Amino acid sequence: MEISMSNMNKYIMSLDQGTTSSRCILFDKQGRICSMAQKEFAQIYPEPGWVEHDPMEIWASQMSVVTEAVSRIGASADDIAALGITNQRETTVVWDRRTGRPIYNAIVWQCRRTADYINRLKCDGMEDYVRKTTGLVPDAYFSASKLAWILDNVEGARKDAAAGNLLFGTVDTWLIWNLTKGEVHVTDYTNASRTMMFDIHNLCWDKKIIEYFDIPEVMLPQVKPSGCVYGYTENSLFGGCIPIAGAAGDQQAALFGQCCFDAGEVKNTYGTGCFLLMNTGDKAVESKNGLLTTIAAGTDNDVQYALEGSIFVAGAGIQWLRDEMNILETSAQSEEYARSVEDTAGVYVVPAFTGLGAPYWNPYARGTVVGITRGCTKAHFVRAVLESMAYQTYDILKIMENESGVDIPKLKVDGGASKNDFLMQFQSDILNVDVLRPECVETTALGAAYLAGIAVGYWKDKDDIRKNWAISNTFHPDLADAGRQELLSGWERAVRCALAWAEA
Numbered sequence: 001m002e003i004s005m006s007n008m009n010k011y012i013m014s015l016d017q018g019t020t021s022s023r024c025i026l027f028d029k030q031g032r033i034c035s036m037a038q039k040e041f042a043q044i045y046p047e048p049g050w051v052e053h054d055p056m057e058i059w060a061s062q063m064s065v066v067t068e069a070v071s072r073i074g075a076s077a078d079d080i081a082a083l084g085i086t087n088q089r090e091t092t093v094v095w096d097r098r099t100g101r102p103i104y105n106a107i108v109w110q111c112r113r114t115a116d117y118i119n120r121l122k123c124d125g126m127e128d129y130v131r132k133t134t135g136l137v138p139d140a141y142f143s144a145s146k147l148a149w150i151l152d153n154v155e156g157a158r159k160d161a162a163a164g165n166l167l168f169g170t171v172d173t174w175l176i177w178n179l180t181k182g183e184v185h186v187t188d189y190t191n192a193s194r195t196m197m198f199d200i201h202n203l204c205w206d207k208k209i210i211e212y213f214d215i216p217e218v219m220l221p222q223v224k225p226s227g228c229v230y231g232y233t234e235n236s237l238f239g240g241c242i243p244i245a246g247a248a249g250d251q252q253a254a255l256f257g258q259c260c261f262d263a264g265e266v267k268n269t270y271g272t273g274c275f276l277l278m279n280t281g282d283k284a285v286e287s288k289n290g291l292l293t294t295i296a297a298g299t300d301n302d303v304q305y306a307l308e309g310s311i312f313v314a315g316a317g318i319q320w321l322r323d324e325m326n327i328l329e330t331s332a333q334s335e336e337y338a339r340s341v342e343d344t345a346g347v348y349v350v351p352a353f354t355g356l357g358a359p360y361w362n363p364y365a366r367g368t369v370v371g372i373t374r375g376c377t378k379a380h381f382v383r384a385v386l387e388s389m390a391y392q393t394y395d396i397l398k399i400m401e402n403e404s405g406v407d408i409p410k411l412k413v414d415g416g417a418s419k420n421d422f423l424m425q426f427q428s429d430i431l432n433v434d435v436l437r438p439e440c441v442e443t444t445a446l447g448a449a450y451l452a453g454i455a456v457g458y459w460k461d462k463d464d465i466r467k468n469w470a471i472s473n474t475f476h477p478d479l480a481d482a483g484r485q486e487l488l489s490g491w492e493r494a495v496r497c498a499l500a501w502a503e504a
């Protein structure tokens with residue numbers, strides 16, 4: 001195998017496989033974007049509350065943006081020191097190792113089809129065990145019940161899996177397997193920690209949970225640190241072998257990309273969903289109020305942990321206004337509408353399209369709009385959807401402060417919707433803290449690049465990359481306390497309405 005290391009100083013390639021699009025970004029030593037390509041792909045909704053992706057389309061879209069990003073600057077495999085992958089987490093792919101073909105569509109993290117599996121698990125007295133072992137609140141969000149559903153519903157799947165013919169993977173695993181043409185079946189600690197099958201304390205697949213779901217261990221990938229050489233891209237794909245040296249779930253990658261390396265450091269990523277993570281160092285802090293304990297990205301086996309608040313619908317609400325409601329032409333337009341009115345005229349939107357995540361964990365809640373009067377316009381409605389991201393973040397941040405005992409005086413933000421200045425100002429107003437937006441909001445991809453780059457020596461260590469982090473904008477709070485409390489109390493009532501709907 002010929003591995004090009006001679007001219008390895010130019011770029012690190014990052015593949016960012018998100019919920020709605022695949023991206024490829026080439027970064028330089030200063031963490032600057034040198035080339036980027038992005039492609040949206042199809043969201044499949046076979047039934048209300050179900051969400052799927054076609055794994056072949058994920059792979060094809062990812063490869064097409066690689067080609068585009070590379071050719072834009074005339075780069076070749078020789079120019080790329082290493083490749084890092086970051087991905088939508090929990091989304092579950094099962095494929096046949098003999099053909100390389102998925103046996104079912106990828107079941108996406110947002111999909112609620114296995115809510116009953118989780119009810120059963122709770123009735124079977126497994127809740128506490130799962131909580132303690134995996135750090136997660138048992139929910140259909142995570143991979144375990146999705147994998148069990150595929151094995152239960154695709155004819156012959158369980159038998160084939162037991163015979164060692166089927167492989168399970170989250171999207172990182174699926175991409176690495178394809179990039180190495182079936183040579184490497186692997187995942188990293190961060191992605192494994194989202195499957196609800198992984199013991200986050202002993203760093204191994206948990207036998208009791210996989211037995212409970214009747215999942216053959218042989219189909220599970222090997223688990224490694226986020227920053228290490230997993231394998232090399234197969235020669236024909238890039239015209240050279242590039243080390244695949246980083247993989248991390250997108251939210252943990254963003255935490256790394258924001259240089260939140262020390263306990264107490266926090267970031268919030270506004271993408272399809274919104275995910276607030278706090279690094280808790282080598283302590284796996286257990287939440288009593290619906291936050292998750294998860295593994296943070298790192299480059300060795302001594303893992304660090306994070307506390308996470310997961311919001312299922314954030315930017316996806318804006319995308320819904322654009323694609324399903326045809327209220328917007330572009331996501332960015334939401335800012336113009338929001339600014340064209342003084343407030344939402346009392347309207348609240350609780351975008352519980354796929355249930356509510358932290359801190360409520362209610363899979364049956366559904367989207368709810370309250371407070372509509374005759375004067376409500378499109379602009380008020382759009383503004384209410386934007387504001388819902390900030391309110392959901394508030395709910396989580398307050399719990400995180402209580403549980404960690406850490407005061408959060410400022411919030412680092414990133415992700416697609418963090419480009420919205422109106423939203424960032426409103427976020428600062430509602431939280432009453434400074435909101436810091438870095439120059440590079442593609443922090444997820446940057447985190448994966450850093451992990452891969454450190455693993456191959458492109459960057460020396462964390463200190464070497466810390467100096468790349470720079471603020472672009474700081475949003476300072478500018479709302480009187482009484483106004484804030486009034487808005488928040490309306491939000492609390494709106495959430496109660498969404499939960500009441502679920503009870504019925």
Ligand SMILES: Nc1ncnc2c1ncn2[C@@H]1O[C@H](COP(=O)(O)OP(=O)(O)O)[C@@H](O)[C@H]1O
Nearest residue numbers: 018019020271272315316319331332416417420
């Ligand atoms: N200016 C904007 N204002 C509000 N939402 C936005 C804006 N730009 C993008 N978004 C939303 O952000 C999301 C895309 O962000 P991204 O970080 O690419 O998400 P993902 O990685 O989940 O695919 C989409 O849901 C989109 O609607």
Ligand SMILES: O=P(O)(O)OC[C@H](O)CO
Nearest residue numbers: 018019088089271272273
């Ligand atoms: O696609 P994103 O960026 O919203 O991230 C999805 C999360 O990883 C789901 O846990």
